[in-house]
Amino acid sequence: MQTALVTRWNLVRLLRLELAVAAALVVSVVLPMAWLDAAPVVCWIKRIYGVPCPGCGMTHAWVATGHGDFAAAFEANAFGAMLFVAAAVWLLLRMNPRGHAVLRAASSPRLRWPAWVLFGTWLAYSAVRAMTQLSA
Numbered sequence: 760m761q762t763a764l765v766t767r768w769n770l771v772r773l774l775r776l777e778l779a780v781a782a783a784l785v786v787s788v789v790l791p792m793a794w795l796d797a798a799p800v801v802c803w804i805k806r807i808y809g810v811p812c813p814g815c816g817m818t819h820a821w822v823a824t825g826h827g828d829f830a831a832a833f834e835a836n837a838f839g840a841m842l843f844v845a846a847a848v849w850l851l852l853r854m855n856p857r858g859h860a861v862l863r864a865a866s867s868p869r870l871r872w873p874a875w876v877l878f879g880t881w882l883a884y885s886a887v888r889a890m891t892q893l894s895a
């Protein structure tokens with residue numbers, strides 16, 4: 760009985776994640792770039808310290824990617840377009856029963872090092888970007 764509840768809870772939690780990713784992808788495609796450009800800065804790190812955090816520019820990058828403007832996406836955050844594509848591929852694999860095997864294979868502990876290398880590269884990029892803006 761408890762196992763069924765846990766399974767149902769995991770299913771609801773996973774569906775919420777899938778719906779959130781799908782909503783973020785759809786919003787990125789339909790949100791006008793001009794509306795986003797006119798929006799105020801919401802990042803408290805940037806507002807207080809004047810430097811971008813690792814996530815700064817992700818919304819612009821996702822919306823630019825959603826509109827096919829990869830140059831603007833790269834300029835906003837070099838990892839934004841990559842994350843957008845990864846989210847779209849993950850969602851497609853989650854929606855396809857045959858994709859579940861691909862996701863299981865990709866989550867193997869042997870294959871985690873590329874994700875850590877990518878994560879470290881993102882942090883290094885963010886540190887360099889912040890320092891560049893501090894000295895400017």
Ligand SMILES: [Zn+2]
Pocket residue numbers: 802803804805811812813814815816
């Ligand atoms: Zn930020």
